Amino acid sequence: MTVVADIYELWAMFRQFNKKQAIGMVENQSDFYLGEKRWPAIGRGYNSGVLMYNIYLLKKLNWPKLWSASTKRAALDYGSTRLADQDIINTVIKENPELIFEVPCVWNTQLSDRTLSESCYKQYKVKIVHWNSPKKYNVDNKDGEYFRSLAVGFQEYNGNLLRKKLQFCNNVPLSAPRNDSIDDICSEFHGLSNMHWRTILFFREYKYVAVENDITxxxxxxxxxxxTIEELVKAWPGPISFTLYVSDPELLKSIAFITNSEILKDRWNVAYHAVFKEGDVYPINILRNIGLRNVQTQFVFLADIDFYPSNDLYETLIKYITVYGSLKNKALIVPAFEIQKFVNQLPTDKKRILDGLNDKSIIPFLSMIWAPGHTPTMYNTWRNSTKPYxxxxxxxxxxxxVVRSDVVQYDENFIGFGWNKVSHIMELEAQNYEFIVLPDVFIIHKPHTPSYDLGRFRTSSVYRLCLRLLKEEFIKRLNKQYNRNFAYHNTSAMLPYIRRRKRHNRVIDFSSTTLETNTDYPNATE
Known part of the structure; x- marks a missing residue:
């Protein structure tokens, strides 16, 4: 259905119902019910594409008993329904005509193969277009191209634009007074965690069969x-959670891709969630938390999309969980590697990883550009280890x-590039987690083009400053919440200087300050 009018107009139509009318419907715009062996209907009957229910009145009429009694009587004479609920509702209306309020035809302009809707849309402005044919948009209709253009127009629409018309209460200022401070400059970092993101959970059917010690x-x-999700789905037979950051048209394309993929279309233990794009930032930790909050397994493997698992990683991790039990305050580490040279096939067992490490075609992940990120995994120990350490x-x-699925969530103030994962691991340390490296599993990073946020980090000193301030705020919170003493650099001493510059010059250039200190890995190529 394509709604091309203000839906409130339809809601307001309830005021026109009399005291007995409990159901509002548009007349069926075909001769279906005039054929032989059809369930009973008044004339052409009514189409159930748009239904208005006066629930209060239906309760007074004992609706469950009313429709079931009518259905049983009709089924004895006419057999099974052909149009499901529509046949049943029409039968009830045939026996109780006082219930029906006839809604104008424009509120359910039906485009079946045998539609008679032309007499409606040629005379009145259409409010709702209903593709009530198994063919949907491919229906054979002489005016089909016009109606298809309406549907395509909405599919290409940015749904966030529908949220731009704000409603304000009386006597409430439209905006808070601006504070000439660093808060203005770094507002995108501080505002996202309180933002309501337009989200669709499980936009494709998800079926999960419980397995002991299962991991998502x-x-x-x-x-x-x-x-990239096809390769991952092939390599990981267990449940998976993907949270996609998309525009409205991109969501439709994603659904089409999944539906038409031979690898994905029959995998029902893959959960797909959609968060719609808003602004220029990538809310990475918000996306992670949406996936984390909606898993149905007791354990999760928190990874990134651009990694390929080793052979039998899923099954092996379940075995380790069986050994370690509940994983209370424990995190099992899966070592990460990256390819230095082009290879036809990614290594999937430890022997090939060791061969690659020896000839330097494989290196520990980010070891050339961001060693602190993974060096504590102790890769030299991993080479010869046969037991977890x-x-x-x-x-x-x-x-x-790999952790329990009730693990603390990611800090949602961290967006885009920089410290989004580091902060999560640091909070686990604050909670006294044990970090245990597994000796016979790994993931391989698949190269990809640099992200937009990495580009911003490299080129914007303001972005780096705001990220550094955010780190300080985060560490202060950890120290207070967990009674810890993590060290941090105090950037706040610069703030009076920053405020003065903003107030007098209105333009700030931090390139001459000492705040260029790198927040993450500055020379990263991806």
């Missing part, structure tokens, strides 16, 4: 990474981990 692979992605947390550590 949790990842988030943007539309340009969509094709514990490692100590260090500053900026960001491994990929």
């Amino acid at each position: 692979f949790v990842a988030q992605l943007s539309f340009d990474r969509l094709q 514990k490692v100590k947390w260090e500053v900026d550590y960001e491994p990929y981990i």
